[in-house]
Amino acid sequence: MLDLSVNIGSVPLRSPVIIASGTWGYDESLWREDLLRHVGAVCSKAITESPKDGNPGHRIWETPCGLLNSIGLQNTGIDDFVDEKVPKLKSYGVPIIANVSMEDEIGLVRMVERLVEVADCVDAIELNVSCPNVDKGCMSWGVSPVLTSQAVSMVREIWKGPLWVKMTPQAPDPEGVARAAEDSGADALVVANTWLGMAIDVDGKKAVFDRVVAGFSGPAVFPMALRLVWQVSAAVSIPVIGCGGVSSGRDLLSMIMAGATAVELGTGMFRDIRLPENILREVKAYMTKEKVEDLRSLVGIAKR
């Protein structure tokens, strides 16, 4: 019997495949048992203290094997998440990870205080200090070990449950940020979020996005995400969740062998809504062929 269950700190997941923040909506048609059967957990869309409209102008631009986005954290705010979304999400029977996007200290504290009210329904907080598509807060905290430490400490003081930190690949010293997060009480690290990129509208002779820069994701970033997982997992002792361009079973296995305990799927979900199922089928075939019964035995194996 193949065992694909994993533990992210104290959070048991039936599968190492997690749906990344911003890539799964709240519409009921998406929360079907057959679509989520193979999913370990679902991360909410990034939540901010107040509702956000997101960015104006173009928000999406496809590149070869990749995707630029400038959504800008459009969401209905923490109060709507706690009061309206959480009760529904709880009924679907899939672990829910609340992706909390940090803009400032006061807002972060208020969001976490509200999540404490529904702590029995939220399986972990994923502290997002990594979104590149907003001017205020977020990635500016995640590029600094000191500010990351401050942010994690603030959450840890209020939230006693599982706490993941979603890192930015823009950090000049990713190991330093990772260690700062671990030392401040993070239970796991998500490595990473989108890369900064941009696109030019050659016909219009101007930048495509109003903010000029945008977040780059998709299969094109996979080798860079894999490298970060390798680096960061060597620097910390808490679990690492690989995130960036995972599109196949071999991608998942590569992340695991580089030191990840699980992966998050983002852009790949847009292309193939049954990607979790298809990835796990491939992983199971590999495990059968290689006579590996427990996926956890492969974590970091490429480093040994």
Next chain:
Amino acid sequence: MSGNVDDFPCKITAREMVGEDILSIRVRCPSIAESIYPGQFVLLRDPSWGMDPLLMRPFAVSAVHGEDLELLIKLIGRGTSLLAERSVGDDLVVRGPMGRGFSSPKSSPIYVAGALGAAPLLFARQVFGAGRFVLGVPGEGWGPFVDHLEARCPEIEVFSDDGSIGVRGTALDGLEKGESSPIYACGPMGMMAAMVKLEPVSCQVSLESRMACGIGACCGCVIETVQGKRRVCADGPVFNLEEVVWNA
């Protein structure tokens, strides 16, 4: 959202270029053909693409023929150009039906199309019945497309910007101010924004937007409405004319 997020393998059953850069294609997909409603759309991907192009492409359905969906596709980028290279019998993947379609009319409707915007309106006409069908095209070069539409919609009234086809003018020149018949419209944003000035009693518009997921998850395709930002893929693509903020 009201759509179906399932993917279906399907085969191309017919293809024809109906203009220099306009493809008419039929794909056999019984489950979508039996359930799709006018104004809803489908997402299309070619398995041979691998990871490039990465995303599925959204298209309006222009007709249902038995188990086949018919689409009218303007070749505007790499994905659509690659689709045009496919042949009858080739495999595609289709997801749908997606989004919210038109509400059915209470009286004989007027269909107002700007160029390729005719696609969802042809399907609406097939289901809701014939009414006035007003089409505006840029002009020279759109003859084969107009011929294609006239073959299935003989009552069509054609306007062209340069007067080379039909009457000189835009599709809106075919409308009266304060039109009381229900209007279904699809075309360039400028055309639909201009419809507001005509103050029609009832008008539903089908919008287009650059999309990533097409399932209501990413918020990449939003438009500004009087209720705030709404997703074209899941809250639309059909909206009431008066709920869209056209000068956003």
